[in-house]
Structure formats: C-alpha cells, structure tokens
Amino acid sequence: AAASSGGLVAYADSGSDAAVEKPQLPPRKKVVVLGTGWGGTTFLRNLDSRFYDVQVISPRNYFAFTPLLPSVTSGTVEPRSIVEPIRRILEKKGGEIKFWEAECFKVDPQSKKIHCRSNVGTNLEGNGEFSVDYDYLVIAVGARTNTFNTPGVVENCHFLKEVEDAQKIRRSVMDCFERASLPFLNEEERKKNLHFVVVGGGPTGVEFAASLHDFVTKDLSKLYPSIQHLVKISLIEAADHILTMFDNRITNFAEDKFGRDGIDVKTGYKVVKVSKDAITMQNPATGDISVPYGMAVWSTGIGTRPFVVEFMKQIGQANRRVLATDEWLRVRECDGVYAIGDCATINQRKVMEDISEIFRVADKDKSGTLTVKEIQDILHDIYVRYPQVQLYLKSKQMNGIADLVRSAKGDAEKESMELNIEEFKKALALVDSQVKFLPATAQVASQQGQYLARCFNKMKDAEENPEGPIRIRGEGRHRFRPFRYRHLGQFAPLGGEQTAAQLPGDWISIGHSTQWLWYSVYATKQISWRTRMLVVSDWTRRFIFGRDSSC
Template identity: 40%
Template structure:
C-alpha cells in the first residue's frame, strides 16, 4: 500500500498534520479503507524528535523525583536526629550526674570515627586535643605543592561534634600530658600561643580513650630534627611548600653558580612508603606542569631522589606495584631517582650522607630540601604512661588486648598509631591454612604447595610482604629451606607453625594507616554503646579484627596503584580515578568535598599557585 503513495503523504508524520496527510493519501487513488489503514500505520510510527524529547523528559522527571526522595529522606533523618538530641539536651542537666564520663584524647581518625559511632546521650563526652580540627591526612602530600589547599582538608571539631552530639559533648583545646590510671585523672595543659590565668587542669574520667597518634621516628639519625622536614600536620605541609618556593627563587638569582643551583633544586625523600612516594609524585607533577613553564632556564636542574632501605619502594604492597612505581618514576625528563638498599645516616645543613648496605660505602649528597617520612615513634604522653605500667613492654605504643583495652590499666582504651597488639594473625589460623595448602592431603607441604599459599597470603596480609622482603635480604630465596629443619624438602605442621610465628613477628602493630584507626574507632564506638550499663565489656562482644580492604598510592602523571585482597595489584590512569573517587567520598563533609573538588579542578585548568605566602 505504501508503495502506491507519493512521498509527500508518507513524509507527513506529525500528528498535528494527520488530517492533511490522510486527504493527500485519498487523492492517491487508494480505496476507502485506505485512510483507516493509513491512520493505524501513522499511529505506530513515533517521530524521532518527539521520541527523544519524551525520553529526555521522562529521565529528567525520574532523576528529579529520585533526588527529591533522597534529599527528603536525608532531611527527615537529620530532623529526627536533631529532635532526639534536642530532647536529650533538655533532660541533660538532670542526667549528667548519672552518666559515665568518657574522655577522648585526640582528634584524628580513630577519635572522630569513635565519636560518630557513639549514640548521643549515653556518655558525658569530653574531647581533649591541641588541634581543633580533623585533618584528612591522605591528601596532605597534595597540600605541599598546592594541588589542594590546607583548609580544604580540615574540618572543625566543634562542628563535627555538633552534628553527632549537639551540645552534649565538650571540646577543650589542650594537650594531655599525664595519665593517672589509678586515680582516673588526666592532667591537661594549654599549649596554644595564648595562655590565660589557667593553663592546666585535671580531667577525671570513668572511661578513657587514648587516640593521640604518633610522631615521626628519626631512628636517632643525627641532624634529622634540625634540618629535615616531616609530613604529619598542616604546618609541616605549609613549611615544605614555602621551602620549595624559597629554594627555587634563590636558585634563580643572577650570579648563582650552577653547582649551588643544583643543590638548591635537589629534593631528597627519605622513606619509600606511601607518604614519601605520594609526595615525590606530587612534586614531580608540580615541576613538570607548572615550574618548568615559569622557570625554564633552571627547569633542567630540578631533581628528586627517593632513598629506600628495602629492595623496592612500597614494600608493603605487591612487588609488581613497587616495580611499576619505579618504572613510572623513570619517565619524563624530570625523572625521580630511586635509591634502594640504602639509608640516610646523617643529615647536615646542606649535605646528607647515604649508606649503601650492599657495598658498605657512604656517599655525601648535596640537597636543598630533605623530607623525612620514616617510621613512627610514640608520643611523650604514651611513652610516660607505658613506663608506669609493668605490662607495657612494647616501645612502639600501648599494648592492648583484642578489645582494644590497654593492658595493665582498667577502663582505658587505645586507638590508631599509638596502639599496638600481641595478637597473631597467621599463627591463629595455622591449622586452617595448612589444610588449605596441603592439596594432596599427605600431612606435609611441598615447595610448590607452600609457594601457592604464600602468594595468596601476600595479597591478603600486608605484613607477609614485609616479612618476605626482610627475609630475602637476609636469606636470599631460601625462606622455605630455612624453615625445613629436618631437610626433607617438605614442611610438617610444626615447621609450618614456627614459620608463621616468624612472619607474625613482623606485625608488631597494625599498619599505621587511616583505615586501621577508622575501623578501630567504629568498633570501639559500638562496643561502648553496648557496654554503657556494664562495668566491663558486654557479654557476647566480638573482639576487634582488622579487615584489610586495600591500599592506594598516587605515583604521579595522573596514575595510581591499588593493592586489594584477592585481585592483587591494579595500576594505571583509571586507578587514579578510583583513588580520587574514594578519597572524595571519604571526606568528612560536603563542605570539604566541594572545596577539594574545586581545588582539583582549579589546579587542572589554571595550574598550581606558586606564590610564597
């Protein structure tokens, strides 16, 4: 039928012109029933423009309805939370004397996670910290070069407390200097620049949570405290940013010798862990994307070196990730020089000394900026408190049990970098792991069975990587042979268990990461919610178990690496997108998310700010 119709009538597909199209259709000599047939065919043919317009309208209305639903749900939840807090605030003066006083020392990941998890009104909460903001530490290396501004990753403690507990929690800008566990009192002191008539006070407690973090360990290396820079707090990052620009501007002065220019423009990063690697990557991006354009005459003299005592950088990650990072650092004209198997033994004003462990030689290296990102050491408060407790024999931090209770001190808990434990992760699962590895069921592990198990364990437990990196330096590849005491080329259960004890000896503490402190805070908050009416731990409470979810590290040039259980190593530019998405979602508020998103966009479009403020 359509073949007998002219093109004009077939092209009239607008529903508003259907009558005119039908009239033209009849003039084509089609029988009387043709108009009805035409109308039916026309009704089934939706115009292309109208089709997409309808779909777009439907999608828009659906998204709007979904957005209003989500916002309404969040608003209602927030309103219920505020109403609950308001009701508690009205009855609080009468109830405060009946509540247990919970004192929290610190304002880091562990402390803030705990306070978010605690139900409002259960405790009389008092927070003590010399830092009146929560710092999103994973993005601190970005602050050193201006990719992210300092205030974008800081959230005021009082605002966070107000959101979770209203006026039911109190904050004091002071530092805990002494803990008396017997008298249940914390001595606090005002360490700010402004001191009033009262500069110290005693704060009694019923429950105490120590979450004061740690300080950077210098390993008693001469000159580190005086000449090196750390990356722990916002003032550290700001000082590094100022130092970088000072060195560059000084090197650019007329008459400056080439030797002095190269010294000033040489940055040495001591430590190949995530913090040191991310700082080196951020600095290399800064040099390539911004400084090389503003200082073209000295751009070729800018240099970065990373000194790592182990065989490769990021040694707690998969070995493949370490090799990939080193290969990325070798790219571009401003490559990063990675020095492995070496350590810095002295830091002078203009020169540091590197000791090569294989050749046993010392080499002086001129530098303009030294970044020290070594291990962790306990804060003075933690060290003095541990000395008063006979059960505290670990010099890395406060030893706790599986419920995060400090051994030797009743009603005292510890979280985060200031906490350590004696639990054995692998040894406690020795029998299960042995059965899984013993594929043929002969009661012994061959070298092949052992290798398969250890490859799997290295993906699941970061400290296994540390053990094998250390063992290979001491034993080469003979880890299996050293465990095979009777030299029968196989391991029985006893030999296997002794090896796992050696592996677990590397786990002197859980990784000093934000993820660990965050999980500990959530666990302890839930535990204290259950135990508010008891004098100890509530019956049926499960012990704390760290869930390793993976580790990110930015390696520069818009690329990142990711170590995750089961899947192992991931790397590349798309991993960087995951890195940014994860950190963006983990920020403490929408204010910080908006600020960080703006900073990233500003740095990408306009470049980083090189002003020396």
C-alpha cells in the same frame, strides 16, 4: 537529685514526688577522648553521646584528612579543603560534647585522671595546666615521626605529618626555586638549591616524591624555564626496594616509572647525618657519601609520643615499642583505658597460650580426644578469637579441619581421626606464626574508632559481661566480638595521573583508570559535604588552570 546532671536524669529533678518513686539514675560515666585525628574523630562521630559525659582533648581543634596532605604540598588541594573543625563535627552531635584545646602530658591510671596543658591560654599559675577525671579514657593520639635519632634531622628536614608541615614544604619548594634563580649564584649552587631529597620509600615518601615531580615538571617548569633542567629529585630508602608493603608488581612498576621520570631512587642507602648543606648516607659498597641538597623531607616510619612512653613505663610496658592493647582495644592491666590507631598495637592472643583450655572446651564428651566433628563445632568461635587459625589453614591450602587433623596424625595412624592433646598441639603448632600486626593507617584507626564506639554504645548491658562472644577463655559468653580489621585495599599514587592500587584478594590495578578510582574513593571518604565540595573543586581547578604556584 540536684547533684546529678545531664539529660538522662532530667525527669528526676522535675518534682520531688517523682524523684522519690523513680529510682535515681547514676550520673553518666565520664568518657575522655585524647586526639582528634582519624581514630578519635571516628570514635566521636559514632558514639551515642547521650549515654556519656564526653570530653575531647587535643592540641588541634580540627580533623585533617591526611591522605590528601601530599596533594597540599604541591598546591593541588588547598589546606582548608582537607580540614574540618572539630567543633563543627561535635555540633552535629547535638552539642553535648566538650572540647578543650590542650595536650595531655600525663596519665594517672590509679586515680583515673589525666593532666593537660593548654597551648592557647594560661591559668592563674601561669602554666595552663589542668587535670580531668575519667571513667573511660580513649587514647587516640597518633604517632610522631621517627628520626631514629639521626643527627641533624629535626633541625634540617621537613616532616609531613600535619597540615602546617605540608604548607611549610610548599613554601620551601618555592623558596628553593626563587633562590636558584638569583643572579649571583653559580651553576653548582643553583643545582644544590634545586636538589630535593625525600628520605623514606614508604607510601608517604613515594607519593610526595611523585607529586613534587608533577608539580615541578608540569607547573614550575613553565615559570622557571631557565633553571628547570637543573632540578633533581632523589628518593632514598634503606631497604632493597621502595613500597615494600605492596605487591612486587606495584613495587616494580613504581621503580620503573620513577626511573623513567628521572627521579633518582637510591635503595639500600641509610641516611646517617643531615647538615644544613648536605645529606650523608651509607651503603656497604660505597661507604659514606655526602650530597648537597636544597630541601629534604623525612618520612621514615613512626615513633611513640613521649607521654605515651611514660605511661607505658607506669603500667609495666616499658620494654615495648608501642602501647599494647588486647583484641577489645583495652590497655592491659589498666581499668577503663582504651587505645586506638597509630599510638597502639593489638597484642593478638596466641593459640598456644590457651591450647589446653581450647582442648577442654572442644572435648564435649570428655573422652580425652577430639574428633573432627568436635573441632568443627567450636571452629567458628576459634576463628573469631584467634583469626590466625583461619589464615593458617588458608596459607597451607587446607580445606578444613580434616586436613588439619591428617597433617598432625602423619601417615601411620590414618585410620584413627581423633587427636589427643599432644597431637592437637602439634596440629596447631605453627598457627601463631600467622599473627599479623595491623599497619599504621587511617583505615585501621577509623575502623577501630567505629568498633570502639559501638562497644561503648552497648556497654550498659555488657558491663556484667565484659569480654565479648567467646566461651573459650573465662566463664560467661563474651558480649563483644574482638576487633576485626577489614582491609579495603590501599592506593599508591605515582604521579602523572597514574595510581597503583592493591585491593582485597591481592587484586592489583595500575594506571590512569586507577587514578580515577582514587579520585572517587577520596571524594567519597571526605568527612563532610563542605570538604568534599572543596576538594573536588580544587581538583577541577587544577585540571583547568594547573596548580597554584603563588605563595
């Protein structure tokens, strides 16, 4: 009995008689969580840690509220207001969870081990390396910034991913203003120092450009009156528009607003090189152009971390760009390994891969054809397992299965409303085109963390029956439904106390009132009362005194 540990087996240790009579409980399964960002932290907060022996590994001993990082670059919000120490989060769970500040550099799925390296201390060998066994591994390590191997980016550009990045950007903006003020510079040199370039017209780049513009025009212009007319902000985007993931109305509004604000939006330009003094970009019409700049922020999408790339090679995913999981967030062909958030993508099962099986299950009377009713009867299961079917019907404005059946029968055989396998295939031929990849957002990562924790909390009774509630594939009824993302809408703060929002049902809202919605949503979403108080008081302080421009 002494070999087991943890609260669940405590009674078995307490007396030898009891230990003989009561069945020995097995030791708790080891769960190892990599990462303390949106995915990992939400998983941990929702996990019932009494059931597991949990260890958390991350090079960062805090959670950072990334949506407010752009506000940190302008000093609207203080860095400490958006971070919550991970140990404080774990303490609220009863202190059962262990945390190691270290980076995982290798996963060994055969021996169910991960290899880590501490970045704060070394061991006897002097390298700070150690390994950890797992029964279940949750990979939630997020992504790195993608430079597309553009020369000079790593050396000369800022990224905006971590709290330190936001602090560095802020200091760098101030340095540019101080440099531009020096007495021995000529006008050209002052202009160069005050040229701020943002590469990437996605939500982060746009929000950063907007908040920089506010900072410069509302606050710094008062402190540097003699040079404020020399400031220029450029936003460079390779596509034809900025904010392409949003509705056109938002894109247009943003481009117009930036135009009025004097932010130079350069769409259709691809940055090909960054040197210490100039950024070189390309456009089919103009060829290469080089512009001098003072500071540049690179924000053009995300890439896979090197150790995840290695892991993917090990498990036969070498040809993929992002680590793939199934709809239960399990890494395929890799027992006990799960991946959530920005480091992973769900490979939605295609209807066409299972079409014969679906047909067989639906054809209850074994007649070789499907009636509308037969399809109707399993429609709910189909929707859960293959959400693309529901999206397809909606996109074609079909009101139900009768419409779908009619679409496959064509005009000739309208009287018979039964489908044979060929017609069934034809009816569903295009549905897989509706498979949607989820965006790399905090919203997705946290919903996945929550979903996975709930699955883990129910794992015991599901172990015999691991696949969830659907009958179509496999034998038994699946215990868990596949993960389903609920989009709650997305904001695009555009500066000047104006925000655009795209809410579910393509409801668009733009302006000052949306800014207030933004304030209230982000106040509510704070991870603790402490950070909520701090963030709200930062906002209040900014309303009264303006942004802090001390460094």
